[in-house]
Amino acid sequence: MKLYIIGAGPGDPDLITVKGLKLLQQADVVMYTDSLVNEELIAKAKPEAEVLKSSGMDLAQMVDIIVDRLKQGKMVVRVHTGDPAMFGATMEQIALLRKENIGYEIVPGVSSVFASAAAVGAELTIPDLTQTVILTRAEGRTPVPELEKLRDLAAHHCTIALFLSATLIKKVVSELVEAGWSEETPVAVVQRATWPDQLIVRTTVGGLEADMRSHGIRSHAMILAGWALDPEIHGKEEYRSKLYDKSFTHRFRRGVK
Numbered sequence: 461m462k463l464y465i466i467g468a469g470p471g472d473p474d475l476i477t478v479k480g481l482k483l484l485q486q487a488d489v490v491m492y493t494d495s496l497v498n499e500e501l502i503a504k505a506k507p508e509a510e511v512l513k514s515s516g517m518d519l520a521q522m523v524d525i526i527v528d529r530l531k532q533g534k535m536v537v538r539v540h541t542g543d544p545a546m547f548g549a550t551m552e553q554i555a556l557l558r559k560e561n562i563g564y565e566i567v568p569g570v571s572s573v574f575a576s577a578a579a580v581g582a583e584l585t586i587p588d589l590t591q592t593v594i595l596t597r598a599e600g601r602t603p604v605p606e607l608e609k610l611r612d613l614a615a616h617h618c619t620i621a622l623f624l625s626a627t628l629i630k631k632v633v634s635e636l637v638e639a640g641w642s643e644e645t646p647v648a649v650v651q652r653a654t655w656p657d658q659l660i661v662r663t664t665v666g667g668l669e670a671d672m673r674s675h676g677i678r679s680h681a682m683i684l685a686g687w688a689l690d691p692e693i694h695g696k697e698e699y700r701s702k703l704y705d706k707s708f709t710h711r712f713r714r715g716v717k
């Protein structure tokens with residue numbers, strides 16, 4: 461007896477994995493995060509499947525239903541937006557399932573961070589510029605641990621991807637500046653990545669607050685910040701990967717003179 465926890469991807473129904481789609485199509489019961497998962501995807505469940513929206517339920521209600529249906533011998537899938545591992549609140553569900561001796565299997569999905577990078581045509585790790593991406597959120601009503609304050613993380617000057625932070629922009633900007641980021645540092649904001657109304661705003665640390673306000677972006681947005689987001693990066697010879705460099709040999713390719 462187990463629950464399948466499936467990543468739906470960022471919005472476009474074609475961005476679920478093949479495995480996730482197969483499980484969705486086989487399921488007797490589909491519970492999904494209705495505020496963020498595309499209804500077009502959920503419509504691929506079999507017609508007789510019981511389809512439940514989770515947004516109006518508290519944790520105990522959700523888990524009670526899941527346990528009840530599993531105990532009836534039904535196949536249950538829980539569909540989360542993006543990849544369940546990022547801000548998916550899956551652990552609290554799993555903790556209650558374990559008390560009932562119910563197992564789980566997680567099927568990954570395309571996180572909005574990667575959908576957003578794709579939408580702006582960016583690579584988040586650029587040789588000789590940054591080899592690290594920090595996935596985090598700004599601190600608001602939900603606290604972040606003392607050692608994970610944005611100004612401390614930003615001291616690495618790597619690429620930073622901010623989830624759940626669209627209403628906390630003043631704080632984001634001040635912490636980046638406190639960490640020594642220049643106002644010119646590129647930022648790309650993607651709202652509703654891969655949905656038909658996807659909005660891309662390219663700006664800088666200095667322009668971020670005004671640009672978020674002028675576009676009315678207050679939710680469902682990924683903020684990607686750092687020099688990897690420089691729209692001119694493709695023209696900069698100094699940041700070419702060694703992997704494909706003519707003089708660089710590795711296990712699969714000998715150097716070409």
Ligand SMILES: C[S@@+](CC[C@H](N)C(=O)[O-])C[C@H]1O[C@@H](n2cnc3c(N)ncnc32)[C@H](O)[C@@H]1O
Nearest residue numbers: 470542543546547571572623624652653681682
């Ligand atoms: C509760 S978290 C879930 C993240 C999800 N598990 C993922 O991997 O993308 C919701 C936040 O993810 C981001 N997000 C989710 N879907 C998005 C999309 N299609 N476009 C941009 N940001 C998105 C936003 O920052 C939003 O506030």
